[in-house]
Amino acid sequence: MRKNKLTVILLVLIALLTACSANRLSSVTSTADSTSTSDISTSAPASTSSFTEPDPETFVALMPALREYFYYRKQAVxxxxxxxxxxxxxxxxxxxxxxxxINIVTNYQSLKPFDGNIFPEHDERLRVKFTNGKVEVLVHGMELYTWLDENNKFEDSGGEFKIVLYLHMKDGHWVVYKTDEVTLSEWQQFSP
Structure with missing residues (x-):
């Protein structure tokens, strides 16, 4: 257990140090108790037609926007x-x-969920694609919502999802402005 904590601390420190690298982020500002990223390098990767795993600093820069989106998505459900x-x-x-x-959120209200969890990297690590200063993030994860059945047993509903989140810079922060969830009819043919 102690070894796992040390490993996690080490990984977080490496991610923070990498995120503060001046040559990768065009503008990183630090305050006494937080670090905010106002821009990441949006130079296109070698192939702009495909998604690639983000480098650590890009991952760190985009995660606050993804966490915020999934938090409010869960609350909406x-x-x-x-x-x-x-x-x-x-x-x-x-x-x-x-x-x-496009821009939809699945409704589980027939089950009356009272809690939920979204695991963005459950099935695959995040992948990104840069286009004209904007970012597309491919998320292949799982969302589960907890509800009580007729016998007051806790049950989960939900499942695997694939969604492309479109982000742009707004007031110095990355913001989701469009979503494109892979529908059942698109699932088999979907190729990012």
Whole structure:
């Protein structure tokens, strides 16, 4: 157990040191109790048509935006109130298409979930693609929502998902402005 804690601490330190590398991030500012990234290198990788695993500093720079999106997505499902998600991500109200999986959130309200967990890297590590100063993040994970059955037993519903999150810089922070979830009809042919 102690060895695992030391390993985690070491990995976090390496990630932080890498994130602060001036030659990789164009602007990193530090305050007394937090580090905020206002920009990452958006130079295109060798092949702009495919997703690649992000380098550590890109991962660290993008994760706050992903955590925020998935937090409000989970809250929208649990409360059955998409407005909370839209308050934080108003651009997601635009161009909603259930058939194409654009800017949608699955509704589990028939089960009345009261808790949930989203594991963005459950099935695969995140992959990114840079295009014109914007970032697309391919997430292949799992989301599970907890509910009580008729016998008051705790049950989980949900499952595997693939989604592309589109991010752009807004007020010095990466923000999700569009989502494209892979639908059942797209699942077999989907190739990022």
């Amino acid at each position: 649990i409360t059955s109130n998409i407005e909370e998600l839209w308050t934080h991500f108003p651009e997601l109200k635009n161009e909603v298409s259930i058939e194409q999986g």
